[in-house]
Amino acid sequence: MLAFLIKRTANAAFVMLAVALLAFTIFRFFGDPVEMMVNEQATQADRAELRERLGLNDGFVTQYTRFVTNAVQGDFGISYRNQQDVMVLIGDRFPATFELVLVATVISLVVGIPLGVITAVHRDSRLANALQLGSIVGVSLPSFVVGIMLILAFSVTLGWLPAFGRGETVDVGWWSTGLLTPSGRAALVLPAISLSTFQITLVMRLVRAEMLETLRTDYVKFARARGVPAARVQWVHALRNCLMPVITLTGMQIGNLIAFALVTETVFQWPGMGLLFIQAVTFVDIPVMAAYLMLVSFIFVALNTAVDVTYAWVDPRLRDDTAKAGGANG
Amino acid sequence: MADLSMTTEPTPVPAATPMPARRSRLSRMRDSDLWHSFRGHPSAIFAACLLALVALTALFAPLITPQDPYDLSALELWNAEIPPIWNADGQMPYLLGTDTQGRDILSAILYGSRISLVIGFASVMVALAVGLTLGLIAGYFGGWIDNVIMRVGDVLLSMPFILIAILITAVATASLPTGLKDVLAAPILILAIAVPSWVQYARTVRASAMVERKKEYVQAARLIRVKSWRIMLHHILPNCLTPILVAATLNFGLAILSEATLSFLGVGMPPDQPSLGTLIRIGNQYLFSGLWWIVVFPAVQLCLIVVSVNMIGDWLRDALNPKLR
Numbered sequence: 001m002l003a004f005l006i007k008r009t010a011n012a013a014f015v016m017l018a019v020a021l022l023a024f025t026i027f028r029f030f031g032d033p034v035e036m037m038v039n040e041q042a043t044q045a046d047r048a049e050l051r052e053r054l055g056l057n058d059g060f061v062t063q064y065t066r067f068v069t070n071a072v073q074g075d076f077g078i079s080y081r082n083q084q085d086v087m088v089l090i091g092d093r094f095p096a097t098f099e100l101v102l103v104a105t106v107i108s109l110v111v112g113i114p115l116g117v118i119t120a121v122h123r124d125s126r127l128a129n130a131l132q133l134g135s136i137v138g139v140s141l142p143s144f145v146v147g148i149m150l151i152l153a154f155s156v157t158l159g160w161l162p163a164f165g166r167g168e169t170v171d172v173g174w175w176s177t178g179l180l181t182p183s184g185r186a187a188l189v190l191p192a193i194s195l196s197t198f199q200i201t202l203v204m205r206l207v208r209a210e211m212l213e214t215l216r217t218d219y220v221k222f223a224r225a226r227g228v229p230a231a232r233v234q235w236v237h238a239l240r241n242c243l244m245p246v247i248t249l250t251g252m253q254i255g256n257l258i259a260f261a262l263v264t265e266t267v268f269q270w271p272g273m274g275l276l277f278i279q280a281v282t283f284v285d286i287p288v289m290a291a292y293l294m295l296v297s298f299i300f301v302a303l304n305t306a307v308d309v310t311y312a313w314v315d316p317r318l319r320d321d322t323a324k325a326g327g328a329n330g
Numbered sequence: 331m332a333d334l335s336m337t338t339e340p341t342p343v344p345a346a347t348p349m350p351a352r353r354s355r356l357s358r359m360r361d362s363d364l365w366h367s368f369r370g371h372p373s374a375i376f377a378a379c380l381l382a383l384v385a386l387t388a389l390f391a392p393l394i395t396p397q398d399p400y401d402l403s404a405l406e407l408w409n410a411e412i413p414p415i416w417n418a419d420g421q422m423p424y425l426l427g428t429d430t431q432g433r434d435i436l437s438a439i440l441y442g443s444r445i446s447l448v449i450g451f452a453s454v455m456v457a458l459a460v461g462l463t464l465g466l467i468a469g470y471f472g473g474w475i476d477n478v479i480m481r482v483g484d485v486l487l488s489m490p491f492i493l494i495a496i497l498i499t500a501v502a503t504a505s506l507p508t509g510l511k512d513v514l515a516a517p518i519l520i521l522a523i524a525v526p527s528w529v530q531y532a533r534t535v536r537a538s539a540m541v542e543r544k545k546e547y548v549q550a551a552r553l554i555r556v557k558s559w560r561i562m563l564h565h566i567l568p569n570c571l572t573p574i575l576v577a578a579t580l581n582f583g584l585a586i587l588s589e590a591t592l593s594f595l596g597v598g599m600p601p602d603q604p605s606l607g608t609l610i611r612i613g614n615q616y617l618f619s620g621l622w623w624i625v626v627f628p629a630v631q632l633c634l635i636v637v638s639v640n641m642i643g644d645w646l647r648d649a650l651n652p653k654l655r
Contacts, residue, residue: 011484018485026501133373136644140636142587144594145629148614152626156618163618259490263591267614278595281500293497297489304488 004312012305017068019297023290024067028056076291081283086291090273095175096166097272100264101257103192105250108199113239113246115200116207120215121234131204138201143260147194147267154190162187164269191268195261199253206249210242248307255300367649377641384635388443395437400602414623427623430616435623438609439631445605446635449516450586453523454578460524461531462574466562468532469539480536483529491526495588498522499597512600519598523588527581531574538570576647583639590632606632 034051042050051057055066070076076086115135119128155163167183169176178184214220215238223233262274269275273292280288368374387394414427414435427435468476486494502518503511542548542565551561592598593607594614601608606628613625 014481015485015488018481019489022485026497136640137633137637140583140587140640141633142590142594142636144591145610145633148610148617148625148629151617152622156622256490259493262496263492263595266595278496281496281597284500284504289497289500293489293493296493300490301488 001313005309008305008308008312012301015301016294016298019294019301020068020071021064023071023293024064027067027286027290028063071291071294076294077287079280079285079288081280081285081288086287089276089288090291090295091174092176093271093273093276095177096270097258097261097265097274099177099179099188100191100195100261100270100272101254103188104196104199104257104261105254107192107196108203109246109250111196112200112203113207116204117211117234117239119204120208120211123212132208135201135204138197141197143194143198144263144267146197147190147264150190150194151267161190163190166271191264191270194267195257195264198260199257202249202253203246206246207239207242210245211238214238214241248311251303251307255296255303258299259296364649368645371645371649373641374645377638377645380634380638381642384443384631384638385447387440388447391437391440391444395434395440397434397437399433399438399441414627427627429613429624430621435627438604439606439628442604442606442609442628443631443635445516445599445603446586446589446607446632449519449523449589449599449605450582453520453527453585453589454582456520456524457528457581458531458574458578461528462535462567464528465532465535466539466566469536470543470558470562470566472540476536479532483532486526486529489526492588492591494526495522495592496595496597498525499592503597512602515599515603519589519592522592523585527585530577530581534573534577535567535570539566542566542569572650576643576650579643579646580640583636583643586632586639587636606635 034047034054034056055063058066074087078084079086079089082089115131119131119135122128151163154161162183165187166178167185167187168181169178169184170180171177172180178188211234215234220233220238223237224230228237258273261270261272262277264270265272265274266278273295276288277292279285280292368378392398429435429438464479468479499518499522502514502522506514539562548561548565551565589598589605590607590610593605594611596611599605599608601612604612609628610625610632613621613628616624
């Protein structure tokens, strides 16, 4: 187990180093950092001095090492655009994105799991077929189109919910939350629904596939034979055994949701990290881009590694594919 | 647009040409099976008809649209903001209304679909060519080359798809001179979508190449000194075409979606050669001014395309899955 843990962590570290190399390459060679930072009146001497101070005259490896060392400590430099510390900028925006992703995840589970069970239990019924067709549509709808249509329906036409912004927020320590005020909650509804449409269909399809398999197993048949009510067999006995993959999927999808939130955030002008990133892209604000890339990739890789390690911990067969598996199974 | 598809097309050809002799017998059977299954799936038939309609109207857009939406001299400002035809204020040639510059929405949609379909198709082709080549090499030769290719793939898969695509378009557009930016917008997008998506094909082919290369017929072929590339193309590649076909179909839908998303975010096609995503981005500005048709119809067209591609992909996956027969 320890060997597996070390191997998997080393793997994740390698991937992060590669992502860092990419971020660093963009940062260093995509435009001149000095030109981006100084104002027009700066003399040649000023520029040379800044260049020396930033360490841009050092060798590639030295600079890369410094970039990684700083990144590990959360130091991504100063934003070109508004001269603020990048990590402070991202830290300010993080709660907004996190709350959006969290609520979207909850919606996807609350809606997706029952739909999945229904389509599996009433297989080939008209309702199930309609839902199945609906899931294809759900996978195909671009999330920004869903967002625009929601705005058109509930903000423009009906005027029920706000179409942009985050409403009023309350500071709890350093965390600014919109969940505690009525306007904050109202502002969250449409973005969360639009972010969760894809996720709902994903959860629904997974639950359906797992349920179809579980409903065929002996213990379900036995429970039925024992006279346990059908609903209890389906919703308690069978469903419980389907939840593990759902939890895995949800965990692994959080990284994707954070990345995809940037589309939703653009539609709803939601002041999260994604909107910050898109603005950084338009203004060629490289430090912010690099930091966002590193952060999202880190969350992505960390979740994947955590899932792998948990699986290996639960199921010893997955632990080492080099030494035993070949001999034992072959 | 035409020269665009030309540059991407030649790559998959060598893979396809040696096939006919071998495939004809086997695939006639499979085709008839497939055809049979197709006829039993109303949703697949519906999707195929819809897609054919979209493709044909996009292809013949210059012949059937009332105006060329990019010919600025054809636009008249007094024709601006006309609502769709079923509205009381609707006017005849403009079935779906016009935008704020007097551009016919239907014409813009058909021309936009052209761009969306071509970029989607080309990016799948590029990803297929790269993915199949690298996957075959990695699986057949193994060793360090396999390690390098798959590690690069691992890194690509460890970042969200959309993020890679945005980064590539951002870096490319910012490092190009202004004049070239718009000319190269489509190739950049194709590259941006192909880069994160080749890994899936490479993994599939690699797995099957690793199994096949140990089999006796491959060793026999090696013994009589058949060239490696010949073994890969003739013997190994045909073994994994089924999952590749399904993946490519579903990825075609995903590619169109990604292109639309990038264009919507403002890092895709420029406003003077708009894809469906760009049209939605432009229309989105008029959401609150009551001009709903500028944004809704391109969005509907985009959804129709992606839904029908995914329906076909879904049906294909079930129809080609031997377990479900």
